Amino acid sequence: MKTAIEIENLAHNYGLVEALKPLDMSIESGTLFGFIGPDGAGKTTLFRILTSLLLPTQGTAKVLGLDVVDDYRKLRPLLGYMPGRFSLYQDLTVAENLQFFAKLFKTTIQENYHLIKDIYDQIAPFKNRLAGKLSGGMKQKLALSCALIHKPELLFLDEPTTGVDVVSRAEFWEMLRKLKNYGITIVVSTPYMDEAALCDKVALIQKGKILQTDSPNNITESFVKPLFSVKSNERNSLSKDIETFGKTDSFYWFGDSIRWIGDDEKDADLLRIYLQQKNHQALEIKKIKASIEDCFMDLMKGNYE
Template sequence: MSIQLNHISKSYKKVKAVQNISFTVEPGELFGLIGPDGAGKTTIFRILTTLLIPDNGSASVAGFDVVKDYKAIRNAVGYMPGRFSLYQDLTVEENLTFFATIFGTTIEENYDLIEDIYIQIAPFKDRRAGKLSGGMKQKLALCCALIHKPKVLFLDEPTTGVDPVSRKEFWEMLKRLQQKGITILVSTPYMDEAALCDRIALIQDGEILEIDTPEAIVNKFPKTIFNVSADNMYKLIQSLQNYEHLYSVFPFGEFVHYTDKRNFFEVAELKSYLKKTGLTDIYIETTQPNIEDAFMELAK
């Protein structure tokens, strides 16, 4: 296994950050840790990159124990933390050279690994890192994490706060890196990015809810979902919350996703109820579940 966690727990005083976490990541796999802020994703990353010692359990990365072999792990992995952590006063090229030197290598030696990414920031190589856009900072940080040709790449919420185009480009880069044999563990609060991973672990309040392929998790969703909209979306949600047959309801883009306690019911019945609450322009249609629906169901 490239990554293995066995019953890992970590607390900060009275706060249980992660509780009894176990999962594995296969060599060459793109594995996603999916969950909201405060779910425990960063704590897991810091344990795996030897920045934190777990209270209980054991873990290994690239065959090395995270406590006993921390020096070996630091040479074998690349880590891109959630917050931009490069030297803002150094230029793009100076940052890259610095990190290459730390690991006893050069930009030229492993250029083939970062070439696709570096050519996008090369026009700004003399610009200070702190003056780069969010997307360019992200690409520079990825280059610095890859410059020593790591076996395993850790990316902690790499696309948070980045525009949609840069997010798409970033995931395309990850797919190309995976094809070069690098094992990737990425965390994200964005449910739509989960579908881009080979397997995912859904995490909430420091506990794993489910581990499987994105498709398998979605296929386990037990209910029929309805897209519902009306002239007043706030009132619509309130009305559905008061409906006696409600199973779940939550906002989703221009609609709300509604599920009913009953396996079979007439849509006309629900529409009639909503009309009686004073709503107009009511639209109800079945839709396919997605990762967010599955997460909300598991989190209940």
Template sequence: MIEVNQLCKQFGKVKALNGVSIQVNEGELYGLIGPDGAGKTTLFRILISLLLPDSGSARLWGLDPVADFKKVRQIIGYMPGKFSLYEDLSIIENLTFFATVFGTTVEENYYLIEDIFKQIEPFKNRPAGKLSGGMKQKLALSCALIHKPRLLVLDEPTTGVDAVSRQEFWEMLKRLKAQGITILVSTPYMDEAGLCDRVALIQNGKILETNSPEDIIERFNKPVFAVSDNNMYQLLNNCRQYPGVASVYPFGEELHITFSEGSVNPVHLKEFLVSKGIPDANIKQIQPTIEDCFMELST
């Protein structure tokens, strides 16, 4: 398992990590959820021994990424956010290369990647640089897995990927988890939090909260209301003017609204909107989403 304790890392004036502590259990699918610049990549790079922390400590199954970096590198598979395989080598050459570097063979651990690799196998002689985004991703994942790592570290594997491929990717992760591999994955997409066993919400180098997605939602202590109408821009501007409102955020076809303490009164809001010339706005209480929680915690 992984223990991270009070990690700090500064680049010039920027505190990329400002006292980050998390714990990941064996066999867990753990998500690091946060926007660009939150510190996700810095944390991963320290864990996998590619970057030295300024202070704080990390342990992976008791191994220190600083002192025991050679051993740490044996037990992890890493897929960076930017495609980093050899573009002038073919699919099969890349895979064989990574197997050989880790002292194994493609055959020995093929069962682990079969599911993923068979989808790109028909193109195995094509140079990696000439593959589509989805195929590159499958190849990178295969290369990160071919030495049967104990921990798979995936840095924003779904960023810029369409909704269909994102869903397929998460299905692949679930199958890998079932093989007993611990998975640490980062994403800027809040809706993907629900697909993890536990998550850490991170922004500006600080952990906002760590928990299971269900518990994070449960602990959100304000009632959230969804408000909708035909003219959303007009509705948004008017809801902002309502005196008892604490936050108004667009969420697709609805606005999510929270009231200031002691002012929770949807009936009064409705009357207010009617007086502003919006007679048909629909208001209903809803369960908050992870994104509601993230925004509440980050303000």
């Protein structure tokens, strides 16, 4: 497999703030790669360095074999970039935006229409509407069309699904899977854990540090700690009581239940007895398989300490 991105000892500081800690990693071409992490984790900084928009404080990065600092002029035409905030011309219509970006990259809409057909068909009914007047999901589809119009070899999507409704998010990921089939390497960032499972490979990033890089499956498989889901109808006192239970590694709310990680698998029985003494009715404690989010919560805890 060819390497699309090669990062060596790359770091970036904004003044005294370490936005990105020294980082080594590589991304194979043809993959759908996701950077998963909360806001302020350093995702946008990393994307800006990789798209040659920002000079790294230290280290080197090669994208498609080209250095992001020295060869930026050769590199830029090969990239498709969709910034985190909607960055099209709001006072131009849908069609005018697409036309402009096609011309900007010295191509025509027809030439690569097959790439954007599925996406553009959905917004085509609104092609004479000003881009600023589109809904969030529509905006993202248009932005993706514009980023794809010159058939880039590598596509950077910075939080493409933030602020987009659930249905549009699902559609958006469906499109990304299709684009992968055209051989385009896609690097995407997202704060949504549930989207991690849709990537071929993910890197969990927090506070400028990559915590783990692997396929989503491997990440969840590698979680070995005993993980239990705890439910009770005494929601108010549940977390307080678990806190006072001694043999706890960590716990956190997950929807309407609490995820509890014990020091040992057998401690779950002790927890049950402990909580029953504290008058918790309809108690439900069951062992569950870790999701990406559980892995991330666990890794984050390590990163804080």
